[in-house]
Amino acid sequence: MFGRLIIFSIVIAGAIVGAVFWGQHQIDAAGPSTEPTRLVIPTGKGLNGISAALTKAGVIDQPLLFEVAARLRHHSRQLKAGEFDFPAAVSIAEVLLILRQGRTVVHKLTIPEGLSSSEIAARLTAEKALSGTLDGIPGDGTLLPETYYFSHGDQRAAMLQRMRDQMTKTAAGLWRRRAADLPLANLNEAITLASIVEKETAVAAEREIIAGVFVNRLRRGMRLQSDPTVVYGLTGGPPLPRALTRQDLKQPHPYNTYVIKGLPPGPITNPGAAALAAAMRPAKTSYFYFVADGKGGHAFAKTLAEHNRNVAAWRRLNR
Numbered sequence: 653m654f655g656r657l658i659i660f661s662i663v664i665a666g667a668i669v670g671a672v673f674w675g676q677h678q679i680d681a682a683g684p685s686t687e688p689t690r691l692v693i694p695t696g697k698g699l700n701g702i703s704a705a706l707t708k709a710g711v712i713d714q715p716l717l718f719e720v721a722a723r724l725r726h727h728s729r730q731l732k733a734g735e736f737d738f739p740a741a742v743s744i745a746e747v748l749l750i751l752r753q754g755r756t757v758v759h760k761l762t763i764p765e766g767l768s769s770s771e772i773a774a775r776l777t778a779e780k781a782l783s784g785t786l787d788g789i790p791g792d793g794t795l796l797p798e799t800y801y802f803s804h805g806d807q808r809a810a811m812l813q814r815m816r817d818q819m820t821k822t823a824a825g826l827w828r829r830r831a832a833d834l835p836l837a838n839l840n841e842a843i844t845l846a847s848i849v850e851k852e853t854a855v856a857a858e859r860e861i862i863a864g865v866f867v868n869r870l871r872r873g874m875r876l877q878s879d880p881t882v883v884y885g886l887t888g889g890p891p892l893p894r895a896l897t898r899q900d901l902k903q904p905h906p907y908n909t910y911v912i913k914g915l916p917p918g919p920i921t922n923p924g925a926a927a928l929a930a931a932m933r934p935a936k937t938s939y940f941y942f943v944a945d946g947k948g949g950h951a952f953a954k955t956l957a958e959h960n961r962n963v964a965a966w967r968r969l970n971r
Contacts, residue, residue: 735804765924768889793919846931847919851880863934
């Protein structure tokens with residue numbers, strides 16, 4: 653009798669050991685998915701909800717084993733919510749590791765230089781991985797264009813605030829290191845000048861030169877005569893759906909730098925860091941004029957006579 657009990661105990665122990673080895677093998681074995689899977693695990697799902705979501709998405713096919721493994725390893729309360737990328741054939745053990753470490757998908761949103769705040773707000777609204785609404789649109793010149801990284805479900809309002817914070821930080825840092833004796837009374841004027849530079853050229857090598865031209869004109873008391881400021885005064889930010897006319901250049905409004913002296917009352921767009929740097933450390937140049945050269949850049953001139961020749965050349969190219 654005693655011998656039978658020993659044999660029975662050995663058999664039971666062997667079965668348990670076998671089950672453990674089988675379970676461990678299944679946990680480490682390749683999963684059923686044949687291609688990478690992106691899945692959002694909402695907050696508050698719980699272990700059963702997570703298991704069901706993974707099964708429905710085809711990431712795992714043994715939900716009970718997944719839940720047992722999570723509990724035996726004391727991971728059931730450590731699994732994080734978010735958006736995750738699961739590789740093809742990912743094992744249960746690897747799924748648990750991904751969820752424990754919270755290796756969520758990183759999204760990025762690139763905001764090009766020279767967009768208005770309303771255009772930036774529209775891009776945030778259109779980004780499906782973000783959530784929430786925007787309470788309002790800040791003024792132009794308050795958001796820094798660059799690439800922003802975020803996770804699924806981040807708030808649109810929080811992203812907009814990040815852009816505001818980045819502009820504040822970047823512009824203030826450049827203002828502290830600005831060139832001496834700039835004809836700019838404050839940081840707002842520097843951002844305003846940077847916004848004009850941003851709109852005047854897309855050629856990186858020209859930014860500091862164009863900023864230098866405008867600084868020369870400000871020092872001399874000359875009108876800036878910048879077409880983008882006129883457009884902004886007419887549209888409030890969006891492009892003008894036609895060419896500027898002579899009548900447009902004569903129309904009095906606070907942003908018409910063909911009429912007013914000095915800078916307009918505020919920025920006409922959201923300038924990038926390079927345009928901000930150019931406005932606060934412009935090139936030291938003898939140029940007072942520039943016009944498009946018909947090749948994507950600009951022709952610069954020191955005198956009005958030279959400028960007029962450049963304008964005539966540009967008109968010939970246009971014809």
